[in-house]
Amino acid sequence: MDIQKIYQDKKRSPEEFLKMIRPKDYLSTSIAAGQPRALLNQLSNLTQVEDIKIFTGLLAFPYPFLANPKVNTVSGYYGPVERMMNEAGMNMAYMPLPFRAFENYVEKFKPRIVMTTLSSMDEEGYLSFGVDSEAAYIPFCDAARDPERLAIAEVNPKMPWVHGIPELGDNKIHISELSALVEVESTMLEIPPTESSEVEIKIAGHVAELIHDGDTLQFGIGGIPNEVANILAKTDMGDFGVHSELISDGFLTLMESGKISNRHKGFHPYQSLFAFALGSQKLYDFLDERKDKNRGRVIAAPVSYVNNPGLISRNKNMVSINSGFLIDLAGQVCSESIGEKQYSGVGGQLAFVEGAFYSPGGRNILCIKSSVKHDGKVFSNIVNHTPPGSIVSTPRHYIQYVVTEYGSVDLFGVSDEDRPWALIEIAHPDFREELRSQAKERNRLHYHSRLYHD
Numbered sequence: 001m002d003i004q005k006i007y008q009d010k011k012r013s014p015e016e017f018l019k020m021i022r023p024k025d026y027l028s029t030s031i032a033a034g035q036p037r038a039l040l041n042q043l044s045n046l047t048q049v050e051d052i053k054i055f056t057g058l059l060a061f062p063y064p065f066l067a068n069p070k071v072n073t074v075s076g077y078y079g080p081v082e083r084m085m086n087e088a089g090m091n092m093a094y095m096p097l098p099f100r101a102f103e104n105y106v107e108k109f110k111p112r113i114v115m116t117t118l119s120s121m122d123e124e125g126y127l128s129f130g131v132d133s134e135a136a137y138i139p140f141c142d143a144a145r146d147p148e149r150l151a152i153a154e155v156n157p158k159m160p161w162v163h164g165i166p167e168l169g170d171n172k173i174h175i176s177e178l179s180a181l182v183e184v185e186s187t188m189l190e191i192p193p194t195e196s197s198e199v200e201i202k203i204a205g206h207v208a209e210l211i212h213d214g215d216t217l218q219f220g221i222g223g224i225p226n227e228v229a230n231i232l233a234k235t236d237m238g239d240f241g242v243h244s245e246l247i248s249d250g251f252l253t254l255m256e257s258g259k260i261s262n263r264h265k266g267f268h269p270y271q272s273l274f275a276f277a278l279g280s281q282k283l284y285d286f287l288d289e290r291k292d293k294n295r296g297r298v299i300a301a302p303v304s305y306v307n308n309p310g311l312i313s314r315n316k317n318m319v320s321i322n323s324g325f326l327i328d329l330a331g332q333v334c335s336e337s338i339g340e341k342q343y344s345g346v347g348g349q350l351a352f353v354e355g356a357f358y359s360p361g362g363r364n365i366l367c368i369k370s371s372v373k374h375d376g377k378v379f380s381n382i383v384n385h386t387p388p389g390s391i392v393s394t395p396r397h398y399i400q401y402v403v404t405e406y407g408s409v410d411l412f413g414v415s416d417e418d419r420p421w422a423l424i425e426i427a428h429p430d431f432r433e434e435l436r437s438q439a440k441e442r443n444r445l446h447y448h449s450r451l452y453h454d
Helices: 003-010 014-018 039-047 080-087 097-110 137-144 197-206 225-234 251-256 282-287 350-359 418-424 429-447
Strands: 025-031 052-055 071-075 092-094 114-120 126-128 150-155 172-174 180-183 216-219 241-247 272-277 296-298 319-325 327-330 363-367 371-376 378-382 401-404 408-410
Touching: 014 039, 014 180, 025 327, 025 429, 039 114, 039 150, 039 319, 071 080, 080 092, 097 137, 114 137, 137 150, 137 172, 137 319, 180 225, 197 363, 197 401, 197 408, 225 319, 241 251, 251 282, 272 282, 282 371, 319 350, 350 363, 378 429, 418 429
Parallel strands: 025 052, 025 114, 052 071, 071 092, 114 150, 150 180, 216 241, 216 319, 241 272, 272 296, 319 363, 363 401
Antiparallel strands: 126 172, 371 378, 401 408
């Protein structure tokens, strides 16, 4: 097999790529750092557009093409770009799906064209999905093997080569399976570092107190997980494992400080497992097997595997660290919307909350800032009832540790009658008296018991 000839036969110019798009078409793309940014930008040069649908998530850029009134975009996870487009009145809709169900969605509705970013080809003719296995790998491979559909890759030598699980395809695809490719050399999508707030630093400190030697960790992106990583890197604890939907620079901090060994996880021992990575170029360089730093210690796998609660629970001492906007006195957590306004997405929070709940020695941790300031007024994020229209992301029956800047409380084993009083202890002091009054009225109306805090 002459793989160089096959490669050249698959290669298309940006103009030739446009000819593959029909006036009425259905496209799907990967998310974040795996998003084929050049191809999506190139779509602006289409001259005939009648009705094009795009399924995506966590857009990396406000691609001009998406502003076309004949283009309808559906996102499974809102980021800043989706929120901006929605506010501007563009054809942007949110699809309520857990992250692992992105694959199910594409399998059922079968977009004619599936696009993603791949690494450059190796000497055997394989290209890696790099830092973006997530919901890209399986849908792309399915489209590549379907004669009625197209799998089009943006091939970028900057995309790291990352190993996967051999039984699941090793996070790579052979050049012979691609429908077409367009070569691009561009920098990877990076998330600029942000300075953590005083509240985030305090929350991170309380979270770190709940972590033990040898725990298996899942955490996401942002100020709190990065601060938790910074704290753990300076402690005497170590031998951590990692099983996480997302890894970012906090993960790199722990790797460089020698805190991650994966010796005790029990599931994929001695390897950190993730679905996608999003962070700095330093993180991408570390993950790239071509730079001889990773050496198979960190592997990528499809989100349907990484975010499977049954598999997550096979890790020992699994600790999930996630964030929410607010929590009511029953323990229901809202993490993706502010009232009826969609802010982010379902993501993988519930999968990891449930997986950690059932893990031997596991714990799930929900981080919530005790208050928020809006239009000059301060509101409590611990509330008697969620506001009308609020979307509950994580149900009360799985909630264990809740952390604010005022401390932590373990709700596992705490009754409906006693939960309000536990949560009030970590509420903002300015709202505790009001919450106590509401809790007493709640008991009087609903529980009719003199045993509870008369």
